[in-house]
Amino acid sequence: MAGDNYGVTLYTYHGCPYAHRVHIALAELGVKYEEVIIDLDKPREQWYLQQVNPRGLVPALKISSSALGGEHVLIESEIIVQFLADVVPGVLAPASNTPQGAIARARINYFIDTWNTKVGSFMFNLFRVQTDVEREACSKEWIAAIKKEIEPLLSDAKPFFGGSPSLTLAEVNVAPFVLRIYALAGADVLPKSLTDGLDGLPNFTKWAQSVQQVPSALNIWDAPKVVERTKERLERMKHAKQPQAAKA
Incomplete structure (x- = not known):
């Protein structure tokens, strides 16, 4: 991608799991990019809404290249990481122009779905x-759903999806949430019984342990900060649900 003189700008917020997906994909593909932090705790500035993403969300990825006929902005994390995998085929997913590649892509997409x-x-x-x-x-x-739906799909993980020795598009999409499951359960934000139950699923446990050790998934990962922000968010939700005192 760098060899084709692409200019890449990622609009992101490090605490967002959806933006995290794109960070992982860019790192795995070795793509150099400029980073613009969008503070989600504040109202979006007009330049972002008008020039980048009218929905006001992150991530957004701006690609500039003569090969693409100029500048393009992509939004929605799954669409962005799929685009990146297509631009650099064979790293996160095989090219889909062969029967084998198409089947592998279909399996990955089924796992994500x-x-x-x-x-x-x-x-x-x-x-x-x-x-x-x-x-x-x-x-x-939740444990029962993972046992029924996900555990069988990881039967051939070595250590990643589909027998891959390296990260695939499946892990790119799911890793931010796997990291949060274990971090939040470890801090009792989620029940400890959750990870205790997941420990009884051998395929999932082995795969999840591998996912949590991948450098690209840890580049922007700040577990204490995510735990703190989640606690604050839940506290706000709790107060919002409490009925206001009746006026005298």
């Missing part, structure tokens, strides 16, 4: 529950 639709929402569900009983029940449901 399964995580997103069958497993990923449980973290946010746990953030919303009120009591310890609800926390434990939701934790058990």
